[in-house]
Amino acid sequence: MKSPTKSVLKMLFLSIFFLIIFDDHLDAIELLFPNGGETLIAEGVYTIVWKYTHKYEEELFNIDIDYSIDNGQTWENIATTWDTNWYQWQVPSVDSNQCLIRVHLFAWCAFVVGPCPWVADIDWDGDVDFDDYTLLASAWLSEPGDDNYYSFCDISNPKDNIINELDLMKFTDQWLFRSYSSATSDKTFTIFQF
Numbered sequence: 001m002k003s004p005t006k007s008v009l010k011m012l013f014l015s016i017f018f019l020i021i022f023d024d025h026l027d028a029i030e031l032l033f034p035n036g037g038e039t040l041i042a043e044g045v046y047t048i049v050w051k052y053t054h055k056y057e058e059e060l061f062n063i064d065i066d067y068s069i070d071n072g073q074t075w076e077n078i079a080t081t082w083d084t085n086w087y088q089w090q091v092p093s094v095d096s097n098q099c100l101i102r103v104h105l106f107a108w109c110a111f112v113v114g115p116c117p118w119v120a121d122i123d124w125d126g127d128v129d130f131d132d133y134t135l136l137a138s139a140w141l142s143e144p145g146d147d148n149y150y151s152f153c154d155i156s157n158p159k160d161n162i163i164n165e166l167d168l169m170k171f172t173d174q175w176l177f178r179s180y181s182s183a184t185s186d187k188t189f190t191i192f193q194f
C-alpha cells in the first residue's frame with residue numbers, strides 16, 4: 001500500500017505533466033458568415049453560418065446569436081437556437097458599416113441537473129481549470145466522513161468514494177475543457193439601407 005506522501009508526490013508529478021501537455025481548448029466555434037467585409041441589404045434575409053465540433057456524443061449545445069452595429073460596443077440578441085450551424089436572419093432596418101455577428105455556444109446534458117457527469121468541472125462554472133484542481137487537491141485521498149471529503153471530486157467512473165489517482169486521471173483527460181465558446185466576425189461588415 002502506498003503512503004499518502006508518495007501518492008501526493010505522484011499527483012504533483014502528474015499535474016505538472018498534464019499542465020504542460022493538455023492545453024487544447026475544446027468545442028471551439030468558428031463563425032463563417034458574415035465574417036467581415038460583406039455588404040448586406042437592410043431587411044433582406046441572409047443565412048448566418050458557423051461550425052463547431054462535438055467533444056462528447058451526449059452533449060447538446062445552445063447557441064446564442066447576437067449582432068452589433070457599433071463595432072461591438074453594444075449587442076442585440078437575434079435568437080437562441082440549438083445544435084445547428086445556421087440561422088436565417090432578417091437583417092434589421094439600419095445603416096451602418098460597423099456591424100458584427102457574435103455566436104456563443106454552451107453545452108448542456110439532457111436529463112442531468114448540474115454539470116455534465118463526464119466533465120471534471122467540479123465547481124460548475126463551465127470550465128476545468130485551476131479552481132477545480134484546487135478543490136480536487138484539497139480533497140485528495142479523502143473518503144466520506146473525512147473533513148476534507150467533497151463528493152463532487154469523486155469523478156472517477158464508477159464513483160468509488162475515494163478521491164485518488166482514478167479521479168486525477170479523469171481530471172487530466174478533461175483539463176481545460178470548456179463547455180462554452182464564442183466567435184465574433186473577424187472584421188466589421190455593412191448593412192446598407194436604400
Ligand SMILES: [Ca+2]
Binds near residue numbers: 120123124125128132
Ligand atoms: Ca470549473
Ligand SMILES: [Ca+2]
Binds near residue numbers: 167
Ligand atoms: Ca474516485
